[in-house]
Amino acid sequence: MNPETPIGNNEIRLTRDRFDGIYIAYFARLCRFAGTYVQSEEAAENIVQNVFLFLWEKHHSLRIRTSISSYLYTLVKNKCIDHLRHQKIDRDYRAGQALRLAALEQLDTGLITGEDPEATVTAAIDRLPPRCREVFILSRAEGKKYSEIAQILGISVNTVENQMGIALRRLRKELEHLL
């Protein structure tokens, strides 16, 4: 399924009783992740659902040597690559698609560095200055527009844009090895 070799010795065995918990913890986040590449909420949900279907059907024969999150993100990543390679789209959007595919192919979902991307990313976001963090989460996790964030926090759109700029520059630097 995946050409990269997992690192680490701690094997995780997936059991049916853990399945629901994993599904609930990861489904929506994986959909957001896939959506940034495939640019369609429906396609993203189908990709993630298929990954969980695979887990459900193969759980007894799986030996996961990375963290669960790293494993899930790798499966979703590979399915997104398949999707982007096979999707036909308008000429105007082709440039964006080629770039997203290139980006996806160079993304490390934790298999190369052996670190848990979830822990690294959430820690980096939590280290942002408070206002900056708030703006960033509203934008990225909650999917709010700049104008909506401005209204919620009672600040100007300009300030939102500045805070996002600070957040993105910091995260870009701290997470460079994963990107």
Next chain:
Amino acid sequence: MEEMLHRYFADELSPSEMKDFLEAVEQDPGLGKEFCRMQNLKAISSLFPSSSDAEKATTRLLKWKRNNLRTVYRQVAVYAAAVFVAGFALWGILQPHTRDLYEEPSVYMMEVSSSANRTKSFRLSDGTVVWLNSRSTLRYPNKFSGTERRVELTGEAFFEVAPDESMPFIVNTDQYDIRVLGTKFNVFAYKDNNVKTSLVEGSLEVVKSSVETPPVRIEPNESIEWEQDGWQRSTFNDPGFLLWKDGIYSFDDVPFIEIVNKLELYYNTTIVVTNGTLAQYRFSAKFRQDDGLESILKTMRKIYRFKIEEDRDNNTITID
């Protein structure tokens, strides 16, 4: 340019700005690399949880499980609550608001059963037409949603599946699954019998998830069943055995014992054949379902003499 990049990934560019921006990225490899990094940063930022994640996942999971016919509502609700609470405690998500954990289910399972000696036909919400043979049950959702159309069968059914490429139609039996896009086929899946799938038109594949084997695709006029050691394929030329959906039981050069086995299933009775020669004697015959078991046996007795003893208390018929 950095500002454009940030605004692009925040979805804040106008269509014309977007076009200019993408052209610029295409022409500048350095900018292209930066685009990829920011794209990936946006993607991995989604690892950060959002306040509505648990609700979205729970709704979807329940829907899936309901379609999957393995519903464990209470367990899911407990997990959902635990994850929901943990989500708030751990991440201090902004703006918590209370909502119900999941919506009232709008998709629920329906069940149609046919009694002994009766054939039923009906239409599902997607336009698929189903015929149910005697003593058979089909479970299906009131409406199909998600990525597949899944139904569960015990007994025998004939399906004329409405084509829908985006949503495969899956018949779940206790031995394996049958996956189709739009075709006509028959499934014989009575309890304690090999499940046999016969294709009339189109194409289908059978999937057995409990064993490590790839799905197998069969062609029209082919049948397939799962034996202990693997798939067994066979072909059929005479589609007479499908006449049951018109209320006719047709047998073409079939050993008496096989006919008896079918009649046992259709009429919910036990038939014991004590005469070995008779058991292997081959009959060709058509019967009306309405005729009833007694009339069918009496008709066959005209071809090959045998004695019928009926034990009504034990619902058993002995044939000698």
